[in-house]
Amino acid sequence: xxxxxxxxxxxxxxxxxxxxxxxxxxxxxxxxxxxxxxxxxxxxxxxxxxxxxxxxxxxxxxxxxxxxxxxxxxxxxxxxxxxxxxxxxxxxxxxxxxxxxxxxxxxxxxxxxxxxxxxxxxxxxxxxxxxxxxxxxxxxxxxxxxxxxxxxxxxxxxxxxxxxxxxxxxxxxxxxxxxxxxxxxxxxxxxxxxxxxxxxxxxxxxxxxxxxxxxxxxxxxxxxxxxxxxxxxxxxxxxxxxxxxxxxxxxxxxxxxxxxxxxxxxxxxxxxxxxxxxxxxxxxxxxxxxxxxxxxxxxxxxxxxxxxxxxxxxxxxxxxxxxxxxxxxxxxxxxxxxxxxxxxxxxxxxxxxxxxxxxxxxxxxxxxxxxxxxxxxxxxxxxxxxxxxxxxxxxxxxxxxxxxxxxxxxxxxxxxxxxxxxxxxxxxxxxxxxxxxxxxxxxxxxxxxxxxxxxxxxx
RNA sequence: GGCGCGGUGGCAGAGUGGUUAUGCAGCGGACUGCAACUCCGUAUACGCCGGUUCGAUUCCGACCCGCGCCUCCA
Numbered sequence: 001x002x003x004x005x006x007x008x009x010x011x012x013x014x015x016x017x018x019x020x021x022x023x024x025x026x027x028x029x030x031x032x033x034x035x036x037x038x039x040x041x042x043x044x045x046x047x048x049x050x051x052x053x054x055x056x057x058x059x060x061x062x063x064x065x066x067x068x069x070x071x072x073x074x075x076x077x078x079x080x081x082x083x084x085x086x087x088x089x090x091x092x093x094x095x096x097x098x099x100x101x102x103x104x105x106x107x108x109x110x111x112x113x114x115x116x117x118x119x120x121x122x123x124x125x126x127x128x129x130x131x132x133x134x135x136x137x138x139x140x141x142x143x144x145x146x147x148x149x150x151x152x153x154x155x156x157x158x159x160x161x162x163x164x165x166x167x168x169x170x171x172x173x174x175x176x177x178x179x180x181x182x183x184x185x186x187x188x189x190x191x192x193x194x195x196x197x198x199x200x201x202x203x204x205x206x207x208x209x210x211x212x213x214x215x216x217x218x219x220x221x222x223x224x225x226x227x228x229x230x231x232x233x234x235x236x237x238x239x240x241x242x243x244x245x246x247x248x249x250x251x252x253x254x255x256x257x258x259x260x261x262x263x264x265x266x267x268x269x270x271x272x273x274x275x276x277x278x279x280x281x282x283x284x285x286x287x288x289x290x291x292x293x294x295x296x297x298x299x300x301x302x303x304x305x306x307x308x309x310x311x312x313x314x315x316x317x318x319x320x321x322x323x324x325x326x327x328x329x330x331x332x333x334x335x336x337x338x339x340x341x342x343x344x345x346x347x348x349x350x351x352x353x354x355x356x357x358x359x360x361x362x363x364x365x366x367x368x369x370x371x372x373x374x375x376x377x378x379x380x381x382x383x384x385x386x387x388x389x390x391x392x393x394x395x396x397x398x399x400x401x402x403x404x405x406x407x408x409x410x411x412x413x414x415x416x417x418x419x420x421x422x423x424x425x426x427x428x429x430x431x432x433x434x435x436x437x438x439x440x441x442x443x444x445x446x447x448x449x450x451x452x453x454x455x456x457x458x459x
Numbered sequence: 460g461g462c463g464c465g466g467u468g469g470c471a472g473a474g475u476g477g478u479u480a481u482g483c484a485g486c487g488g489a490c491u492g493c494a495a496c497u498c499c500g501u502a503u504a505c506g507c508c509g510g511u512u513c514g515a516u517u518c519c520g521a522c523c524c525g526c527g528c529c530u531c532c533a
Contacts, residue, residue, distance in 0.1 A: 010463095028533075036533085043533050073531070155528075161461045162529065204531085226533025227464095233532095256533070257464085263525070267532055294482085295472060300465080300526075310471055314482045320496065346473090354473050358481035368497055430492055437494075448495045457495090 002057060002348045004222070005298060007230060007253040008154055012350050015252060017221050023054050023061045024216040026250075028208060028225035028233070029111070031068040032092035033077040037273035038288065038303060039226070039259040039266040041103055045289055045390075046256045046297040046351065047224045048105040052388050053347045056337070064110040064215050066208060067093050070201055071114075075190055085191055089115075099276040102285035103292075104390045110215050114207040118193045121202045121210040124244050125182045133243040136197050138173035139185035145178040148239050154253060155231035180236050182206050205236040212237075213245065223250040230255055256297045263302065274303065284402070286391060287312045293353040293389055314357075316400075318386070321364035322379065323396040326450025327372065335380035343385035353389060360385050360392075400457035408458065409443050418447065418454050425449075 002015040017023050027047045030036055044065075054061045069089035078085050097107070114121075125141055128134035133147045145151045145159060152158050162178055170177040181203035186192030192199040212220055218241075225234065234253060241249035258265045261272045279288055291311035295301050337344055342362070346355035363385060367378040386392035394402075401411060417436050424432040437447045444459045 030533080031531090040533050046533095071531090155462080157462055157529070228528070228532055231462095231528065232530085258527075258533075260526080265527070265532090269530095269532065298464090299472090302471090307471065310483050313484095314471095317482075317496095323496085325497065352473075354471095354481080358473070361481055365498095425492085428492080434493070441495095446495060449491075450496080455496095 002053075003350050004252050004254060005350045007234075007255050008250075010156075013252070015221075017058065018219060018251065021059055023058045023222075024220040025051060025054065025061060025063045025222045025224070026208070026212050026216060026220055027063075027065045027108070027223070028229055029065040029067050030092075030096050031071045031073055032089045032096060033071070033074045034092060034268075035275045035277050036096055036099060037266060037268070037275050038279060038292075039273060041100070041276050041288070042259055042292050042297070042301070043224060043226050043256045044100050044105050045103055045292045046353075047254075049293065049347065049353060049389055050222070050224070050254075050351060051106060051108075052390060053344075053351070056344070056388060062110065062216060063108040064112060064211070065108040066211055067096075067111060067113045068204075068207060069093065069113050069115050070191065070207075071204065095277070099280070102280055103276070103289045104285060104393060105289075106390075112211040112215060114202070114211075117207060117211050117214065118202065120214050121206045122183075122193075122195050124206060124210045124213065124240065126196065127244045128182065128240065131243060133239075134182055135175065137175075139198060139200070140173060140181055141183040141197055142174060142179040143182055143236065143239055143243075144175060145180070145239065146176050148243055151178075151239055152235065154235045154238055157231070180205065180232065182240070205233055206240060208233075209237050209240040209244070209249075212241065212249075218245045218247045218249075220250055222252045222254060224254040224256070227255045227257055257300045260300050260302045261304075266303065279308075282404075283308055283312065284399075284404070286394065287315060289390060290315050290357075293391075294357065295354055297351055297353065314361075315391070318360060318364050318382070318392060319394070319396045319399045321367045321382065322392065323400070323455075324375070326452035326455065327375075328452075329372075329375040329379055331380040331383055332376040333380070335377065335384055337381070337384045337388070341381075341385065343388060347388060356385070356389055360389075397455075402458070404458065405444075407443075409440075409445065414440065414445055414456055418456060421447070422454060 003012045004015050005012045025047070027043060030040055051061060051063050074085060074089060078088055125134060128143065129136065129141065134141055134143050159176070159178055183195060183197055183200050183202055185198055185200040192201050223234070238249050260266060264270065264272060266273050276288070287308055291307050292301070294311060342359035343356045346352040346359055360382065363378060363382045367375060367382055370378050383392060417440060421433045421436040424436070440447060440456070446457050446459050448455050448457070
């Protein structure tokens with residue numbers, strides 16, 4: 001059984017797919033007007049694990065993650081640099097794909113772009129207007145929140161509550177202050193598309209609803225994203241999807257917690273963000289991924305160098321288990337994680353990645369202690385468990401020897417010193433041997449004498 | 460003001476009505492020429508106050524503290 005926390009019910013519910021032969025998963029992707037920060041990466045990594053898990057449990061998973069390539073923030077970014085919109089969005093889409101690949105996130109099955117679906121959005125808006133859930137006013141088309149009795153059910157608020165806390169001036173063409181934009185007019189120098197309401201561009205929420213409808217269906221199994229999307233984005237998606245197609249839209253809503261810096265939410269508006277791109281110059285992508293998975297996806301994660309260093313060391317201990325004590329162990333082939341395996345059980349419990357990692361350490365401990373005959377099977381088990389989390393995909397020797405900084409010694413030079421030290425050891429010149437080891441240690445290279453010879457790792 | 464989340468050992472972080480994860484760091488030991496890796500052992504914990512209970516970190520209530528959403532944001 002797979003249990004998932006559903007924002008709609010507020011509880012951990014058993015996952016019952018609409019069609020067990022075709023699971024549908026949609027995750028909100030980035031607005032491509034700059035590089036993404038580590039907070040943007042959290043849902044990508046979290047739902048990548050969900051995608052891997054679902055793929056293990058069901059024969060087919062249709063996973064879509066959109067690219068928002070029309071938005072006022074993009075228009076503003078272009079206005080500042082003079083770069084054409086298509087060039088800018090293409091550039092940052094590619095950068096996003098690169099960054100996420102560095103975090104070992106599998107590409108989704110479908111990566112729909114908003115600008116490829118303007119016609120679908122217009123059609124959906126027309127449906128909403130025809131059903132009296134939307135109205136045109138002053139060049140805009142607005143969704144009428146009062147036309148939907150249970151509007152607010154996802155975020156747990158009602159229209160009166162929202163009015164009480166309103167901090168924004170209400171445009172006078174709105175019938176109700178909570179009405180939101182489906183379509184808005186573009187000036188001559190703004191990008192726009194022809195529509196029944198004149199030349200304009202879509203509002204933020206409609207693209208996801210339209211693309212879900214086109215690629216995945218009227219009702220999908222799971223929709224994910226960051227907690228800050230619950231309101232208004234996902235609330236409004238529900239309104240659009242349910243009202244346009246007369247169905248329930250999404251069965252399970254999943255939202256990940258924030259990444260914090262010094263206890264405060266990391267966000268573009270606060271300016272306290274860390275770009276994935278910059279972090280990757282200091283840490284392997286797998287360390288970032290491990291850090292993101294080291295706590296539960298719904299909990300806040302306080303991001304710091306300390307967290308990354310601990311992730312690195314924890315990962316090292318797992319790779320050490322794969323590396324062994326110098327013996328050459330080949331993982332058994334054809335291993336498949338059993339249904340009741342602890343790693344699988346942990347992930348099935350609302351994606352408890354922290355517990356899954358702990359289960360990985362338990363396998364590593366058994367692998368370290370095992371006799372030669374048992375090692376291949378345990379190594380295969382460790383690799384299979386880790387793969388569900390998208391971890392331990394590197395060659396262990398490569399993991400430890402990969403150059404990370406500008407001042408790293410090159411491998412040939414290190415090998416030469418190691419050879420010299422071996423000679424010194426053979427002639428029992430331990431003073432010289434230790435001198436070489438200390439010299440390398442100062443340069444960040446750790447030597448280890450194993451039965452099969454000396455090996456080295458970068459600290 | 461409305462709605463919601465969280466406070467676990469030095470740090471990170473799971474979990475549970477009683478046997479008290481896991482990783483890193485610490486301490487003692489084994490291994491080693493000495494180390495490193497690994498192994499064995501070990502200390503330190505559940506914000507505060509009440510209640511329920513044979514027994515609560517885990518359930519209930521109040522309180523304190525921190526955070527988030529209500530506006531673009533993963």
